[in-house]
Amino acid sequence: MTQVPLTNNDLSLPATGNVAAQNNTQVGFLGRMSISQKLMLSSLLFGIPLIAVGGMLSNNYLQSAQLARQQALYTAPYQNLEPLQLALRTMRGYKANEVPKDALATALKQSDELLASVQKTGSKDAVGLAQQIQADTKSLVGKIGSNSVSADDILKLTGDILYTKMQPLFGSLADKGQLAATPSAQGRQLAQVSSDTLPTLLPKIGGAFGGLIVTFDDISSKQKGVITPVQKAQIEDQLNRANELISQVDAQTQKLFATDDNLKANLQPLYKTALDDTLKAFAVAKEGSLGSGKVTVSTNKLIEVSDKYLASQYKAFGATVDKLNATFAAQEQQANQRFYTLLAILAGLTILLLLLLRGIIASITRPLKFLTQASQALSTGNFNIKVPVTTQDELGQLSSSFNNAAAQLRANAERNEQESIESKRLQNNIGEFLDVTMDIAEGDLTKRGKVTEDVLGNVVDSINLMTEELAHTLKSVQHASASVTDGSKAMLGTTQQIQEGATMTAAEAQRVTAQMAQITEQIRLMSENAQASADTARRALLASQQGQEAVTGTLEGMQNIRREVQGVAKRIKNLGDRSLEIQEIVDTISQIARQTNLLALNASIEAAGAGEAGGRFSIVADEVRKLADTSSQATGRIAGLIKNVQAEIQDVIISVEDGTREVEQGYRVAGSAGERLREIGALTQQSAELAENIASSTQHQVDGIEEVGGTVQQIASIAQRSQDSVEQGRDAAERLEKLAQDLNASLSRFRLPA
Structure with a gap:
């Protein structure tokens, strides 16, 4: 093809004045953007709803995981409450010098660990109750160790701890931890049984049986085993009350088993064993008292059957708490899996949209590139050009x-x-x-x-x-x-x-x-x-x-x-390192406070054993113990504040790193x-x-x-x-x-x- 100059008849061009006017026109924001940028902006606007929906779902899953972690944190003290409750119930019915030593050691250990576990939750009400339980438990152990309480007093003091202090602590942890807010019916029923039914009814059943032991021991020692009509009515009332409480426990556990067949298969045998052992224990008490009008069963026999049914009861109680913790852990894992799955889906959709957008941009810019190259060739006088036509748009x-x-x-x-x-x-x-x-x-x-x-x-x-x-x-x-x-x-x-x-x-x-x-x-x-x-x-x-x-x-x-x-x-990271050093110092102070508290308790026990000569030393030991408690509380609050600061510093570091990448x-x-x-x-x-x-x-x-x-x-x-x-x-x-x-x-x- 021959190249010839282009004349005015071949291509219409705007007048000189119009060209100048066009050159003087201000170009807007969109006018300064390339076609690819405009398409990317349009895709971003259309993708905002998808991002918003994904963000809402991600937030829901994260909140679910956070709720599960919070519930697990607030149910962790149940691991200490259950053995502490068992230890306190084991003491009931015994005289001070007959209380098992392992029950006393378990009570002290579990009360300390209970306070430490409750302090991790950060709930002031729960911490206050745990501190009172610890103080009352140590006081009870000290009195039992000094043989200054009767079996009746032990029954009353343990009842005060179980009902006045421990039962509200179960409820406080359940409320603050939002255990009833778990999404599954199984989790809600487990939380109900673990935080209300068992902590409330089991001590009452134990209280009834402990009262029978005290009554039988009193009849045997003072009345040569002869039961008066008033005492018979009291025994019948306690037996009826115990049967009613056992029925309530059975009804609540049956509701629990109805939520899940797997749960029923794992827990029902334990509860059946506990129910049978409890009924057998009360049957022994009934046959040894109401059958002949005289107490024919020994206190040791009653304590033996009591220990057996208590062990089976708290074995079922512990398994229930374990199932509750496993449920919360499974819910957290499920929420995290859903969150990561959603992130993967959103990432896949984003990649798919980007690939689709890339194809659309290429389908638009490629013909424009051909047209631009052809126009440049045409402007040089090369008329032997032809743009490939690949679309019908x-x-x-x-x-x-x-x-x-x-x-x-x-x-x-x-x-x-x-x-x-x-x-x-x-x-x-x-x-x-x-x-x-x-x-x-x-x-x-x-x-x-x-x-x-x-x-x-x-x-x-x-x-x-x-x-x-x-x-x-x-x-x-x-x-x-x-x-x-x-x-x-x-x-x-x-x-x-x-x-x-x-x-x-x-x-x-x-x-x-x-x-x-x-x-x-x-x-x-x-x-x-x-x-x-x-x-x-x-x-x-x-x-x-x-x-x-x-x-x-x-x-x-x-x-x-x-x-x-x-x-x-870099500076924020250095600040985080300094907060870790402070945390180590606070942990050291907390350990010193616990050791001081334990020393003060031992000193109080020793002072109590020393009689009047150790009275003033006991006052000093109490003051030292109070000071140690105050120090422990302060270090707990400081530890909580430091953890919050560390979490916020970590969030700031992540945000700064994201900003750096952007x-x-x-x-x-x-x-x-x-x-x-x-x-x-x-x-x-x-x-x-x-x-x-x-x-x-x-x-x-x-x-x-x-x-x-x-x-x-x-x-x-x-x-x-x-x-x-x-x-x-x-x-x-x-x-x-x-x-x-x-x-x-x-x-x-x-x-x-x-």
Whole structure:
């Protein structure tokens, strides 16, 4: 395909004033964004609802996991409450000197561990109850150790701890830990049984049996085993009350078993064993008292069956607490799994959307890239281009229109090139014809002009015919001077034909002149448009350079932000290290307080054993123990505050690290934008230089066409003068008759054909 210059008829361009107005229009925010950025912004707007829904679901799952952790934290003291309750119930029915030593040691150990476990929850009410339980337990152990309490007193003191202090602690932990808020029916029922049913009913059952032991021992020692009617009524009342409590426990546990078959399979055998052992214990008490009206069962036997049913009861109680903790752990794990699964789904959807968006952007930017490259090639004068049409959307239609426009420009270029060739050929023919006419003017009538197919062909043919006739006439005049009159008439006819040919020559020359003027005007407009394109390219180059400077400034600012954020992260981490050191110091103080408390307790026990001599030392030991308790409480609060500070510091570190990563990502994106701006600047520079070259070449063509127009104008002037000369020749022919003699002398200089 031949490349030709682009004319104003081939492509409509806006007027110069409109171009200036467009260049002065301010570009909005969206106008400064690329197509890829606009598509990304649209995808982000459409993705906000998805992100919001994912955030809400993630928050729900995190809250569920947090609730499960909180519930597990508040049920942890149950691991100490259950053996402590068992130890206290084991003491009931015994005299002070007969209470098992392992029960006393278990009570002290579990009361200390209970307080430490409750302090981890941070609940002030629960901590207060745990401290009171610890103090009462130690006081009870001290009194039992000093043998200063009776079996009745032990029954009352343990009952006070079990009902007044321990039972509210179960309820406080259940309320503060929101155990009833667990989503599963199994978890709610387990929480009900572990925090209310068993802690409330089991001590009451034990209290009834402990009362029977005390009553039987009193009857055996004071009444020789004979039961009075009042005592019989009391025993029957205690037995009935115990049966009612056992039925309540059985009803509540049956509700628990109904929630889950697996739970039923694991716990029901334990509860059945505990129920059977309890019923057997009360059956032994009933048969040993009401059967004969006398106490026929020994206290040791009652204590033996009591220990058996207590062990089975608290084995079932402990298994229930374990199931409750396992339920909370499973709920936390399930919530975490759902959270991570949701994160994986959201990540997968995000990746899928990004891939889809990437494909959409590629389907839009690829045709635009082809169009841009083709436009740049077209601006350089390369009309042999064709944009591949790969879609049927607006871009495909635009590509088809561009191909049609390029084809039209190519056809116009070929047509203009053909006209240029014909113009040059006409100019060459005119030059050759002028040489021939000069020879003819010098008298060589043997010369003939070359007859061509263009507009000059008729003129040349006429001149050739005129020359031929003139030569023939002159030859005839030479050979027949006698027939001058006839020759002059023939010459007049020939002159008429020459006049008509000259007229036609002048008309054709004028038409050619008009066409050359039109071509010159079109090329001049094309030159002006090329110059305007060069100006636009220079302005685009300036804008790209300014954008590159702005991006460079942005990169420097982001680099400073990155350094500052890294410094803040380092300082916050140092602060977290210092808080860990403080935590170690607080732990050391807490251990010292516990040791001091234990020493004070031992001192109180020793002072109590020393009698009056150790009374004042006991007062000092109590003050030391109170001071140790206060120190332990203060260190507990300090430890809680430090943990909160550490958690907040860890959150700040994570946020700072996220911010650092965001700054790094922004820095890389800004750097990539700067590279793209530099590439655009280089391409714009090349475009401006090419537009300048087009404008210069077009101006040279205008100058050449104007020279051709001047030449054609000269041809028209020559034709007009030829017409005047022919008219003068006609006048001369009329006078030829008179000048025949002179003509023969003049014709002697002409060279005539043979």
